[in-house]
Structures are given as C-alpha cells and as structure tokens.
Amino acid sequence: MATKTLSSTCFLTLTFLLLFLVTGHQALNSAPYPVVVSTWPFVEAVRAAWRAVDNGLSAVDAVVEGCSACEELRCDGTVGPGGSPDENGETTIDALVMDGVTMEVGAVAAMRYVKDGIKAARLVMQHTEHTLLVGEQASVFAISMGLPGPTNLSSSESMEKWIKWKENHCQPNFWKDVVPKGGCGPYHAKDFVGLYDETCSNTTPVGNIRSSSHIGLHNHDTISMAVIDTMGHIAVGTSTNGATFKIPGRVGDGPIAGSSSYADDEVGGCGATGDGDIMMRFLPCYQVVESMRLGMEPKLAAKDAISRIARKFPDFVGAVFAINKNGVHAGACHGWTFQYSVRNPDMDDVKVYTVLP
Structure with missing residues (x-):
C-alpha cells in the first residue's frame, strides 16, 4: 500500500513538473518583447537590431546596431554618407540616441567628415554631460573618440544629383519666395526686397504658405528605430543625412x-519621419508618448x-509610429503612404506594415 502511494505521488510530481516546464516555456515565448520597430521597410536594419537584442544586448546597443546597419547600407540614399547633398553639394549627418531608462540623450547635427552618425551620438551620451554637438566640432569630437575620419561623405550619386539640380537653376529649394537671376545663390538681403506685403506685418510673406511638395521618400528621410529589450527597457534612435x-x-x-x-521606460516610445522643418515645431514623438501616458492607445x-x-x-x-511598453504598436501618416517594420517573438522574420494617409 505504501509503495502504491509513493508511486502515485511520484507520478503526480513528475506530471506537475512537466506541466510547469511546458507552460513556463509557453509563457516565456509569449512575452511581448524583445521588439524592434523602424520607420520604412528597412528590413536589414531591423534584422541587425533584432540579432543584437535577441542575443541579450541592451536596447541602446540594439538601436545603435540597427541604425548603423542602415547607415552602412545607405538606406534609400537618405541615411548615412553618400546622399542628400546641400546647396553646396556637401553631405552631412544628423543622429540621435535616447535611453528610456535614464532619459539620457546623445545627438550630433550637421556633422561633417564622419560617417558613423549613430555611434557618434552614443559617444556624446556616454562620455559627456551634453545632449547635442553640432557641425565641425561634432566631427572633431567623434574622431577624437576613435571613430574613423575625416572622410568625404559625398558620393558619385550625390554629386550627380547636385550637378543636375544646379543645371535646373537650383530648383526646388528651401528659400521662401525668391528666385534670383540664374536661379542659384549665393542669396543676399536685396534678393528679398519687395517680397512682403507692406499693408500687413513685415513677417507676412506674399504667396502660399510653405508646403512639403518637394519632400518625399527619396529626398528627405530618416531611420527612426525603437527597441524594447529582454528586460523590458526601451531605447530609440535616429539617423539621417537630412533634406x-x-x-x-x-x-x-x-x-x-x-x-x-522619444522614449520613456514607464510608457513606451515613438519614431517619426517626414518634413522635419515642420514636424519639429510640434514635437510629435513627445506628444505620442505623453498621450500614451494618459491612457491613449498607440493608434x-x-x-x-x-x-x-x-x-x-x-x-x-x-508619419509616426508608436509603441507602448507592452509591445503594442501602430502608425499614422499624412500626405503619403507610410510603412514601418516590426520584429517580435511571434514573428519568424521582419514584418512590414502599411499605413494609409
């Protein structure tokens, strides 16, 4: 009788252990993270970030890996070196990384001669008490911290694009209501005389309010990425060579x-892309995160x-994408059809979502 009771007890114990192992494994697989989200179908960048976070690296590390991959691939010709020449034919880099745990930010802007934008941004966050370094001094900092440079950020493609633009009398451009003789600058104050309605305030331009008609996927774009790591911590990053x-x-x-x-561990994160000159006036990603903090769903x-x-x-x-701390994501856009890419534990590979305006 004692033997039978012992055998029954062992059987029940083994059954319980098996059930625990199975259900525990399923619970692990059903966790909402890690998650990687990126603007546009930048699939290789998302894969690079996923490999990093899936191997146990932090959200910040994964964001840097993902954005670096996009810089190396020159995604859409608008990320990394070799694209988006300015009026002088030069390419510069803007980048940012933000840790949603500490709320620390590192960023570089109008950085010349250094191709690794997101790595430079992280160095600012890691080794300084500043948030943003700009221009040639950002390049000096990045090189002094060990990044390769100086190097020419232009490419044969960017120079060809710039030459064709010059041949088209430097149109379109970002100047308000001025097309000087010949179409190209340099521009001076006299070029703008008479362009303002004297019956109105001297800040009211004649003509249409500025539109984004010459902003598009292949002439102004950003990789903006959010990663939630295996610990549930979130980080975001961006990289672009601008308009x-x-x-x-x-x-x-x-x-x-x-x-x-923008990212906050308590809430979630957001990434944006589009006409940055207009969008930056509204801080849309801060708005998204604060709306989610107040209980609004990501969509x-x-x-x-x-x-x-x-x-x-x-x-x-x-456009923007939003992701909350539970891994629920959504996107919204205006003026174009937007796509964003996601990888999470329920997917075998990256999935691209399409959002209509």
Missing part, C-alpha cells in the same frame, strides 16, 4: 529629442500627433 538641397547649416528633426524619436496617440500638425500645415508630409 536634399537644404540650406547649409540646416538641422532638421533628426537630432531633436521628442521630435524624431490613437499616433493619429492625434499627426492631426495636430495637419491642422496647421495641411500640405505637410510625415
């Missing part, structure tokens, strides 16, 4: 925390942020 034919010195939303991307938070911009600038083009 094609921009006025030299221009900085868009790429290195601006809260505009191109509604993304739509709300975009609609706030569209009410003031109905012709702008842009």
Whole structure:
C-alpha cells in the first residue's frame, strides 16, 4: 500500500513538473518583447537590431546596431554618407540616441567628415554631460573618440544629383519666395526686397504658405528605430543625412529629442519621419508618448500627433509610429503612404506594415 502511494505521488510530481516546464516555456515565448520597430521597410536594419537584442544586448546597443546597419547600407540614399547633398553639394549627418531608462540623450547635427552618425551620438551620451554637438566640432569630437575620419561623405550619386539640380537653376529649394537671376545663390538681403506685403506685418510673406511638395521618400528621410529589450527597457534612435538641397547649416528633426524619436521606460516610445522643418515645431514623438501616458492607445496617440500638425500645415508630409511598453504598436501618416517594420517573438522574420494617409 505504501509503495502504491509513493508511486502515485511520484507520478503526480513528475506530471506537475512537466506541466510547469511546458507552460513556463509557453509563457516565456509569449512575452511581448524583445521588439524592434523602424520607420520604412528597412528590413536589414531591423534584422541587425533584432540579432543584437535577441542575443541579450541592451536596447541602446540594439538601436545603435540597427541604425548603423542602415547607415552602412545607405538606406534609400537618405541615411548615412553618400546622399542628400546641400546647396553646396556637401553631405552631412544628423543622429540621435535616447535611453528610456535614464532619459539620457546623445545627438550630433550637421556633422561633417564622419560617417558613423549613430555611434557618434552614443559617444556624446556616454562620455559627456551634453545632449547635442553640432557641425565641425561634432566631427572633431567623434574622431577624437576613435571613430574613423575625416572622410568625404559625398558620393558619385550625390554629386550627380547636385550637378543636375544646379543645371535646373537650383530648383526646388528651401528659400521662401525668391528666385534670383540664374536661379542659384549665393542669396543676399536685396534678393528679398519687395517680397512682403507692406499693408500687413513685415513677417507676412506674399504667396502660399510653405508646403512639403518637394519632400518625399527619396529626398528627405530618416531611420527612426525603437527597441524594447529582454528586460523590458526601451531605447530609440535616429539617423539621417537630412533634406536634399537644404540650406547649409540646416538641422532638421533628426537630432531633436521628442521630435524624431522619444522614449520613456514607464510608457513606451515613438519614431517619426517626414518634413522635419515642420514636424519639429510640434514635437510629435513627445506628444505620442505623453498621450500614451494618459491612457491613449498607440493608434490613437499616433493619429492625434499627426492631426495636430495637419491642422496647421495641411500640405505637410510625415508619419509616426508608436509603441507602448507592452509591445503594442501602430502608425499614422499624412500626405503619403507610410510603412514601418516590426520584429517580435511571434514573428519568424521582419514584418512590414502599411499605413494609409
């Protein structure tokens, strides 16, 4: 009798252990993270970030790996070196990384001669108490910290694009209501005389309010990426070479925390792409995260942020993705069809989502 009771007890114990192992394994696989989300069908960049985070690296490490892959691949010709020449034919880099745990940010803007934008941004975050370094001094910092350089960030493709633009009388460009003789600069104050309505305030230009008609997928774009790691911590990053034919010195939303991307471990994260000159005035990613903090679902938070911009600038083009701390994601856009890429534990590979304006 004692033997039978012991055997029954052993059987029940073994059954319980098997059930625990099976259900425990299933629970592990059903965790909402790690997750990688990126603007556009930048599949290889998402794969690079996924490999990093799936191997136990932090969210910040994975963001740097993913954005670096896009810089190396020159995604859409608008990330990394070799694309988006300014009015002088030069390519510069803007980048940002943000840690949603510490709320630390590192960023570089209008960086010349250094191709590794996201790595330079991380060095700013790691080794300084600053948030943003700009221009040639950002390049000096990055090189002093061990990044390769100086190097020419232009390419044969970017120079060919710039030459054709010059032949087209430097159109389109980013100057308001001015086409000097010959079409190209340098521009001076006298070129703008008489362009303002004297019956109105001296800040009211004659003509249409600025639109985003010459902003598009292949002349102004950003990789913006969010990663939630296996510990549930979130980080975001961006990298871009900015608007094609921009006025030299221009900085868009790429290195601006809260505009191109934003993260808070308690809530989630956001990434943005589009007409940065307009979008940065609204800090759409900060808006998205704060809306989610107040209980709004990612889809509604993304739509709300975009609609706030569209009410003031109905012709702008842009998009955001939102992801909450549970891995729920959504996108919203205006003026173009937007795509964003995702990889999570339920997927065998990266999945691209399409969002209609």
